Structure formats: C-alpha cells, structure tokens
Amino acid sequence: MRNSGTVTANIPASDLNRARAFYADKLGLTPAQDLDGVMLVYRTDGGSMFSIYATEFAGQAGHTIAQWHVDDLESEVRDLKGKGVTFEQYDMPGVTWDDGVASIEGIGKAAWFKDSEGNILCLDTGFPSA
Numbered sequence: 001m002r003n004s005g006t007v008t009a010n011i012p013a014s015d016l017n018r019a020r021a022f023y024a025d026k027l028g029l030t031p032a033q034d035l036d037g038v039m040l041v042y043r044t045d046g047g048s049m050f051s052i053y054a055t056e057f058a059g060q061a062g063h064t065i066a067q068w069h070v071d072d073l074e075s076e077v078r079d080l081k082g083k084g085v086t087f088e089q090y091d092m093p094g095v096t097w098d099d100g101v102a103s104i105e106g107i108g109k110a111a112w113f114k115d116s117e118g119n120i121l122c123l124d125t126g127f128p129s130a
Helices: 016-025 073-082
Strands: 009-013 033-035 039-043 049-054 064-069 095-098 101-104 108-114 120-125
Touching (some): 009 064, 016 039, 016 049, 073 120
Parallel strands (some): 064 120
Antiparallel strands (some): 033 039, 095 101
C-alpha cells in the first residue's frame, strides 16, 4: 500500500498571497490549483506535486522542507541569486562550500535557501531521486 503510493510535500505558509508571489516571482512556479485561499497545489513538469497550505506555524522547522533535484545546480543558483534569493551556508562536517553550493563527498552538491515564509528549501544534483 504505502510502497505503491506517491508522496507529496506540504509546505506551510503564514501568508498564502506572499508565498504565491515568492514561488511565482523567484521560482517561476504557478499553482495548478487554488483551494479557496486554504492551499495552493503545484505540479512540476517532472511529475512531482507539492502544496503550500495556510498555517500560523510556518517557518518553524529547522530542517529542509522540500528539495528539487536539478540537472545544473550552479546555473539554478545563479538564476535565483539574480532574482534576489539568498542562499544559506551551514556548518556541516566534510562539506566544502563554493558561492553557496555545498559539495558533499560521495553524494553530490546542494544549495539551501529560505522561502518567503522562512521554510528551508534545497536544490541538489547527484542526490538519489525518483
């Protein structure tokens, strides 16, 4: 049952309009569905789906909420920086950093940033994906 199903990320937002603007203006994403100001549903060309839902508890997680697997991480990071996205850098053993991109030996590369709601999001390349 669980092994044959799909998994969807649910991202909290204290302000859906602000989140919609961030995901549109910075990430270039448009919701596939708007559920009466309660939830925005997104579908990627790669077949993934995620939602952004209204809650007062947004931005409180101290870990990655969602992760995009991309082909050209450095290009994606440059593009987002050009749109004003600030990338995070974390103190992690064995990780080297170059202009916001972490190289993790034996795994790949990743870059983390926060959305308008304070949620930690990640771009990666080389990580296992579907």
